[in-house]
Amino acid sequence: MALENHPMWRLPRHHLDQKEVHEHVHWVELFYDLIHVVIIFLLGNYLSDHLSVDGFFTFAVLFVAIWFAWADSSVFNSLYVSTDVKHRLIMSCQIVTAMVMAASIPHVTGKGWQYFALAYAANRLITAYLYHRTNRLGVETTKLARGVSRNFFLLAIVFATSAFVPAPYRYWLLGMGIVAIQLLYMVPKIGILENKRFLPRxxxxxxxxxxxxxxxxxxxxxxxxxxxxxxxxxxxxxxxxxxxxxxxxxxxxxxxxxxxxxxxxxxxxxxxxxxxxxxxxxxxxxxxxxxxxxxxxxxxxxxxxxxxxxxxxxxxxxxxxxxxxxxxxxxxxxxxxxxxxxxxxxxxxxxxxxxxxxxxxxxxxxxxxxxxxxxxxxxxxxxxxxxxxxxxxxxxxxxxxx
Structure with missing residues (x-):
């Protein structure tokens, strides 16, 4: 069997470029979801310990940020069928970033903020690299992967910067970065959703x-x-x-x-x-x-x-x-x-x-x-x-x- 025919060595491919593709979730994605059990539990604990307007706002912002990180990674895996060894190693690194985010949640408004912000930036940087890799390998010949990779890379810098900005400005910087991600999807004519290849499974x-x-x-x-x-x-x-x-x-x-x-x-x-x-x-x-x-x-x-x-x-x-x-x-x-x-x-x-x-x-x-x-x-x-x-x-x- 040629290496390229085996899932562990087969390069990522856009699902539209494959003759047959299944809709089911790969075990690597399921494992990535597993760490979110801990994240959700700790977010719930944070809300339970801070039942106030400010506490709820912080909880909601953290959840939205983490949800978008999960969702953007999921979208990549829905667009590009990726099962090779290198992809699995990259996903293991993304799992580690989620672990650090989870561990920082109880103290996120204090000394845990830098850990959360830097881990979040690394998480988004990894998603940027996943798109960059498909572009570099020639898997995606349109501007889709190149554009998304550039967007996530620039926003990862914004999120990393928020680690060193004093409160409350760091929270506003995080929030603006999250809003920017969604605008980059939705803006008419130039948004990612306008690309004909942006068709997740x-x-x-x-x-x-x-x-x-x-x-x-x-x-x-x-x-x-x-x-x-x-x-x-x-x-x-x-x-x-x-x-x-x-x-x-x-x-x-x-x-x-x-x-x-x-x-x-x-x-x-x-x-x-x-x-x-x-x-x-x-x-x-x-x-x-x-x-x-x-x-x-x-x-x-x-x-x-x-x-x-x-x-x-x-x-x-x-x-x-x-x-x-x-x-x-x-x-x-x-x-x-x-x-x-x-x-x-x-x-x-x-x-x-x-x-x-x-x-x-x-x-x-x-x-x-x-x-x-x-x-x-x-x-x-x-x-x-x-x-x-x-x-x-x-x-x-x-x-x-x-």
């Missing part, structure tokens, strides 16, 4: 989104289990154990409504703004999911008749309302499914209204009432569509039998 990207969503939502399990184990499961009263179980079910239902209605869904077209909406909706969906996961830690902090911890309740209610709106946003931008007949915008708005009503009454009712209201907002998103679908299909089956 949509099935591959939708699978990457689904896998990361599992990691992000699963952070809620971490929060519940770690919080209860720290308190001592043998010390709490039965009502807290009931709340604990309710929290676990809530995490499961979050995944259920994602995968039944939008998970692994491909955009309905290759139109630029359809792709942008699909992309951004997943970003805010995952941000909302972390908010819910952190809020669920409050389940083991109060019994039935105590008020739900207010700060946890606020991010939980707002997170759920945002999560449902993002599901609807994604639903509008993907191919139509049978399930969309029953998960209508009205159903989503019922859940949003219940979540916001829960937020309004939460300070004035015991946690058992708050849980019933919040749980109704979430579970209605499964109960209503499934019930409607059942009776609709029964009627259609009976009509066909006549």
């Amino acid at each position: 949509l099935g591959h990207m939708s699978e990457r989104f689904a896998l990361l969503l599992l990691i992000v939502v699963g952070e809620g399990f971490f929060k519940l289990v770690v919080t209860l184990s720290d308190k001592g499961i043998y010390k709490v009263d039965p009502s807290i154990l009931v709340n604990f179980i309710f929290g676990g079910i809530a995490v499961f239902v979050q995944c259920w409504i994602y995968f039944d209605f939008v998970g692994n869904g491909k955009p309905k077209s290759q139109a630029k703004w359809t792709l942008v909406n699909w992309w951004l909706a997943h970003l805010f969906l995952m941000l909302s999911a972390i908010m819910i996961g952190v809020a669920l830690a409050g389940e083991v902090k109060a019994g039935f008749w105590e008020p739900y911890p207010l700060k946890y309740g606020v991010i939980g209610c707002l997170g759920l309302a945002s999560y449902l709106l993002c599901l609807l946003w994604i639903q509008f931008n993907i191919e139509t499914r049978v399930a969309h007949r029953f998960a209508t915008p009205k159903v989503r708005m019922v859940g949003v209204a219940l979540a916001l009503f829960t937020l309004a009454v939460l300070p004035h009712v015991p946690s058992i009432v708050g849980n019933l209201l919040w749980g109704s907002a979430l579970i209605s998103q499964i109960a209503i569509p499934v019930t409607r679908a059942y009776f609709t299909f029964i009627k259609e089956e009976q009509a066909q039998g006549l």
Whole structure:
């Protein structure tokens, strides 16, 4: 067998240049996703320890920055099928940068900032090099790889510079760099999305989104289990154990409504703004999911008749309302499914209204009432569509039998 025919020595190739290409995620990409389990957990811990407007803003900026680093690397792997030895070694270096970012999160507003900023810059520099490599090898003959490589290289310098700039200017520099990346994708006529070769494997990207969503939502399990184990499961009263179980079910239902209605869904077209909406909706969906996961830690902090911890309740209610709106946003931008007949915008708005009503009454009712209201907002998103679908299909089956 010639070396170029073996995956470990085959040069990267744009998926449009291959006769046959699968949509599934390669194990190297899955391993890269693995480190994000730790990152999401530590981000959730940061938010839990800084339940304030400033704390939430810092958490949100960090999440957006890390998400875009993950997403840009994922886009490269979706465009160019890369499995050779050198690519694997490059990805191992990118994993190390993510490890350093994760370790710096607890102290990111202090002495950990330089470590985070430099690791983030290195991460983006590696993505720039991946594109540069395809251009240097002649894999990409258009200006796509060359342009993206140049953009990421220049922005890596910006991110590295932020490591040595005093607060608060360093945060603004980071934010401006993140915004610049997205503008370089979206700007009319000159943006990357205008290039005809910028066509990621949509099935591959939708699978990457689904896998990361599992990691992000699963952070809620971490929060519940770690919080209860720290308190001592043998010390709490039965009502807290009931709340604990309710929290676990809530995490499961979050995944259920994602995968039944939008998970692994491909955009309905290759139109630029359809792709942008699909992309951004997943970003805010995952941000909302972390908010819910952190809020669920409050389940083991109060019994039935105590008020739900207010700060946890606020991010939980707002997170759920945002999560449902993002599901609807994604639903509008993907191919139509049978399930969309029953998960209508009205159903989503019922859940949003219940979540916001829960937020309004939460300070004035015991946690058992708050849980019933919040749980109704979430579970209605499964109960209503499934019930409607059942009776609709029964009627259609009976009509066909006549």
